Amino acid sequence: MFDTLQDRLAATFKNLRGKGRLSEADIDATAREIRIALLEADVALPVVREFIASVKERARGAEVSAALNPAQQVVKIVNEELVAILGGETRRLRFAKKPPTVILLAGLQGSGKTTLAGKLGHWLKAQGRAPLLVAADLQRPNAVTQLQVVGDRAGVDVFAPEPGNGVGDPVEVARSSITHANRTLHDVVVVDTAGRLGIDAELMQQASDIRDAVSPDEILFVVDAMIGQDAVITAQSFLDGVGFDGVVLSKLDGDARGGAALSVAKVTGRPVMFASNGEQMGDFDVFHPDRMASRILGMGDMLTLIEQAEKSFDADQAARAAAKLTEGKGASFTLDDFLQQMQSVRKMGSLSKIFGMLPGMGEMKEQIAGIDEREIDRIEAIIHSMTPAERADPKIIDGSRRQRIARGSGVTVSQVNGLVDRFFQARTMMNQMAAGGGMPGLPGMPGMPGAGKRAKARQQAKKGRAKRGSGNPAKRAEEQQAARQRPPAAVSPFGNPDGAPTPPAPDDFELPKELRDLL
Amino acid sequence: MTLLEYVLAGLVLVLVVAGAAAALVRGRTLPPPTRPAPPEVPTRAPTEAPVEPSVEAPESARGRLLRLRSRLARSQSSLGRGLLALLSRDTLDEDVWESVEDTLIGADVGVGPAQDVVARLRTRLRGEAGLTAADVHRVLREELVTMVDPTMDRTLRVDGAGDLPGVVLVVGVNGTGKTTTVGRVARVLVAEGRSVLLGAADTFRAAAADQLQTWGERVGVETVRGGEGSDPASVGFQAVRTGAERGVDTVLVDTAGRLQNKAGLMDELGKVKRVVEKQAPVTEVLLVIDATTGQNGLIQARVFAEVVDVTGIVLTKLDGTAKGGIVVAVQRELGVPVKLVGLGEGADDLAPFDAEDFVAALLDA
Numbered sequence: 001m002f003d004t005l006q007d008r009l010a011a012t013f014k015n016l017r018g019k020g021r022l023s024e025a026d027i028d029a030t031a032r033e034i035r036i037a038l039l040e041a042d043v044a045l046p047v048v049r050e051f052i053a054s055v056k057e058r059a060r061g062a063e064v065s066a067a068l069n070p071a072q073q074v075v076k077i078v079n080e081e082l083v084a085i086l087g088g089e090t091r092r093l094r095f096a097k098k099p100p101t102v103i104l105l106a107g108l109q110g111s112g113k114t115t116l117a118g119k120l121g122h123w124l125k126a127q128g129r130a131p132l133l134v135a136a137d138l139q140r141p142n143a144v145t146q147l148q149v150v151g152d153r154a155g156v157d158v159f160a161p162e163p164g165n166g167v168g169d170p171v172e173v174a175r176s177s178i179t180h181a182n183r184t185l186h187d188v189v190v191v192d193t194a195g196r197l198g199i200d201a202e203l204m205q206q207a208s209d210i211r212d213a214v215s216p217d218e219i220l221f222v223v224d225a226m227i228g229q230d231a232v233i234t235a236q237s238f239l240d241g242v243g244f245d246g247v248v249l250s251k252l253d254g255d256a257r258g259g260a261a262l263s264v265a266k267v268t269g270r271p272v273m274f275a276s277n278g279e280q281m282g283d284f285d286v287f288h289p290d291r292m293a294s295r296i297l298g299m300g301d302m303l304t305l306i307e308q309a310e311k312s313f314d315a316d317q318a319a320r321a322a323a324k325l326t327e328g329k330g331a332s333f334t335l336d337d338f339l340q341q342m343q344s345v346r347k348m349g350s351l352s353k354i355f356g357m358l359p360g361m362g363e364m365k366e367q368i369a370g371i372d373e374r375e376i377d378r379i380e381a382i383i384h385s386m387t388p389a390e391r392a393d394p395k396i397i398d399g400s401r402r403q404r405i406a407r408g409s410g411v412t413v414s415q416v417n418g419l420v421d422r423f424f425q426a427r428t429m430m431n432q433m434a435a436g437g438g439m440p441g442l443p444g445m446p447g448m449p450g451a452g453k454r455a456k457a458r459q460q461a462k463k464g465r466a467k468r469g470s471g472n473p474a475k476r477a478e479e480q481q482a483a484r485q486r487p488p489a490a491v492s493p494f495g496n497p498d499g500a501p502t503p504p505a506p507d508d509f510e511l512p513k514e515l516r517d518l519l
Numbered sequence: 520m521t522l523l524e525y526v527l528a529g530l531v532l533v534l535v536v537a538g539a540a541a542a543l544v545r546g547r548t549l550p551p552p553t554r555p556a557p558p559e560v561p562t563r564a565p566t567e568a569p570v571e572p573s574v575e576a577p578e579s580a581r582g583r584l585l586r587l588r589s590r591l592a593r594s595q596s597s598l599g600r601g602l603l604a605l606l607s608r609d610t611l612d613e614d615v616w617e618s619v620e621d622t623l624i625g626a627d628v629g630v631g632p633a634q635d636v637v638a639r640l641r642t643r644l645r646g647e648a649g650l651t652a653a654d655v656h657r658v659l660r661e662e663l664v665t666m667v668d669p670t671m672d673r674t675l676r677v678d679g680a681g682d683l684p685g686v687v688l689v690v691g692v693n694g695t696g697k698t699t700t701v702g703r704v705a706r707v708l709v710a711e712g713r714s715v716l717l718g719a720a721d722t723f724r725a726a727a728a729d730q731l732q733t734w735g736e737r738v739g740v741e742t743v744r745g746g747e748g749s750d751p752a753s754v755g756f757q758a759v760r761t762g763a764e765r766g767v768d769t770v771l772v773d774t775a776g777r778l779q780n781k782a783g784l785m786d787e788l789g790k791v792k793r794v795v796e797k798q799a800p801v802t803e804v805l806l807v808i809d810a811t812t813g814q815n816g817l818i819q820a821r822v823f824a825e826v827v828d829v830t831g832i833v834l835t836k837l838d839g840t841a842k843g844g845i846v847v848a849v850q851r852e853l854g855v856p857v858k859l860v861g862l863g864e865g866a867d868d869l870a871p872f873d874a875e876d877f878v879a880a881l882l883d884a
Contacts, residue, residue: 110694149725228813
């Protein structure tokens with residue numbers, strides 16, 4: 001099973017190396033793969049159809065680039081089209097000339113409106129505004145209490161005159177909130193409404209009554225990133241029912257591909273303005289289309305990997321340990337450092353998840369799936385059973401120490417032995433790679449014990465190639481240029497924190513390096 | 520060495536060392552891993568819910584799907600009717616089959632299962648000459664019933680062994696309707712004359728315990744809760760212990776929503792189950808999936824099944840336009856049956872799932 005568009009295209013194009021141009025049949029085959037990839041990312045069917053048509057059109061056209069081979073061309077086209085739909089215009093919140101600015105939140109049940117109200121309040125406050133959250137969800141049991149707690153966490157005032165749980169009139173609450181905000185000098189009012197279904201005429205009427213009562217400056221449609229094919233119908237019915245100016249994508253920290261973002265943006269023509277990506281109040285930011293595009297395509301998400309690494313690794317510690325790996329044949333890299341590194345890696349999530357974020361890992365998927373995470377627990381246990389001195393210098397571990405460690409960690413002596421041996425091997429290998437200047441992608445040996453020596457050799461071969469660059473002069477030039485242009489790792493999951501859009505100019509479109517190697 | 524390179528190096532190191540360990544272990548026969556759960560001391564005494572004098576008498580679960588059928592039909596008519604219309608055409612050419620596949624995909628069934636159904640329909644409808652509309656209807660119904668698999672055991676296991684209470688753990692990602700489901704299941708059980716206790720192990724989301732308690736109070740069921748931010752495992756443990764002491768029939772434990780890719784939170788969930796099982800075995804683990812969920816639902820089901828061994832699925836919010844086709848893929852891949860469907864806003868809008876009735880509602884709209 002192919003997980004990513006890359007894998008799919010790579011398989012489709014396996015026999016096409018060397019072809020300068022795509023034939024009609026190639027394009028059809030490619031279109032099928034893209035179609036499935038998009039459908040599996042939950043992009044709505046009508047959107048997929050239209051999308052495929054325009055990609056086909058462009059692929060057929062005269063866009064023959066000297067620097068890119070057919071597969072790369074297709075990925076480039078698809079990527080550009082996606083970004084065009086997602087980020088035609090990224091715009092910021094419109095604030096009313098005469099305060100208060102009213103923001104109305106609408107969406108299905110469980111899409112995350114109440115939580116988002118708190119996050120939006122938190123974000124607005126950080127922007128120097130004085131937001132007021134209004135509890136107009138009087139439907140769901142204790143939604144009002146939830147908003148109060150959320151407001152409390154965000155340090156934002158909450159206006160909740162009605163107890164909720166079916167008591168009170170949300171329209172009245174919304175209306176009186178404006179006067180309340182005026183009196184209490186709040187300049188932004190965020191109205192949290194009850195979740196409702198698009199087909200529920202009664203509740204949609206209520207929503208539009210609330211809208212008419214407060215005449216909001218912005219209506220935000222909150223949609224779950226996990227939503228499937230229904231996204232289009234739901235979005236359309238909300239657009240018809242209450243109308244909305246922007247979309248907020250919630251739960252983007254999950255592993256859904258989030259094709260819904262594309263569907264909603266395409267069908268309604270409203271931009272995705274914000275995305276919410278975590279459980280904490282601060283996990284909310286302006287949306288960024290380019291990353292979303294590569295996420296939908298299932299292109300390895302290196303940026304997310306880097307972010308997660310930054311979250312779970314202590315930068316200073318990592319730098320120190322990394323230095324140890326490189327200097328003096330890596331002899332100063334101790335089991336303690338290894339333990340720390342291992343624990344940080346695990347904090348980032350399961351190993352298979354981390355590998356999933358690396359592009360071009362298709363071939364190794366099986367091996368990765370074969371790793372039992374409990375083995376890693378066991379390794380931790382073994383290392384924990386060592387004395388500090390042993391961890392600093394594993395060479396001193398002799399027979400009796402070994403026995404003690406094995407007893408302490410509940411494993412056999414040969415397991416302790418194996419761990420120490422492996423550690424030395426791995427350390428030497430790392431050291432050689434580090435000394436060779438950068439990692440040549442990932443070596444092909446993991447999960448294949450006993451291949452240490454050969455793996456090392458292979459690795460060096462690989463590294464050589466990577467250093468040499470492409471054999472094609474045009475491609476090499478492009479690579480070098482790309483390397484120069486590669487920006488320092490961006491940090492926010494949505495690109496630039498300041499919210500400025502960064503649509504990749506067509507000229508410096510840059511395929512992930514691994515993909516280039518792959519094709 | 521940049522941070523990224525260091526991370527990659529770390530991965531490689533872990534793999535190399537783990538690979539070796541794994542090989543060693545594979546060499547000998549490994550006894551099943553028994554991870555000792557940490558002894559759990561409940562940190563907070565449960566606050567007991569004041570029982571309101573006025574207690575509603577919930578409706579019995581029997582015949583609910585029938586009552587909710589109209590709602591289901593409303594939401595799904597386009598699927599069944601669309602398929603029928605397509606298949607009743609005079610000539611079934613490639614375009615028609617593609618539209619059939621598209622219709623199924625549009626219901627979130629997923630590309631693979633949709634292709635399978637189309638392939639089966641194709642063979643069956645091609646082989647028979649002179650098909651009437653009724654024949655097509657029958658064939659389609661049979662295939663759809665096969666798709667949702669009527670042979671699975673969909674009974675809710677709410678009885679514990681011996682004197683122990685049955686323990687139902689409700690899990691899922693954020694915002695699927697776990698708390699609401701717990702409330703509704705409690706009503707069904709109360710309607711059947713069982714004694715029920717709720718455990719509010721969602722200690723994370725603001726006011727989740729209050730929400731659950733409100734549900735409980737409506738039917739006169741008590742809720743065991745801990746403070747906000749307290750250890751959910753301890754709340755679950757306490758709930759089941761209280762339940763066992765009082766001899767209630769069933770304890771329903773609500774958990775906090777968690778995205779399946781948060782390793783730490785999934786570990787926490789595993790702990791809740793392990794710790795609860797110190798008191799009584801968990802008889803049923805219900806995964807709540809939102810009917811609007813797309814292909815991510817499969818990943819959700821897979822990860823949750825790995826961590827807590829899901830035994831049943833509750834499909835909620837099926838009264839919208841969503842079709843919940845993702846459960847087909849989930850049932851197929853994991854063999855976990857859909858046991859309940861949520862079909863509305865009302866307190867009693869939760870019905871047992873029945874494959875035949877479900878498909879009938881799809882087609883007879």
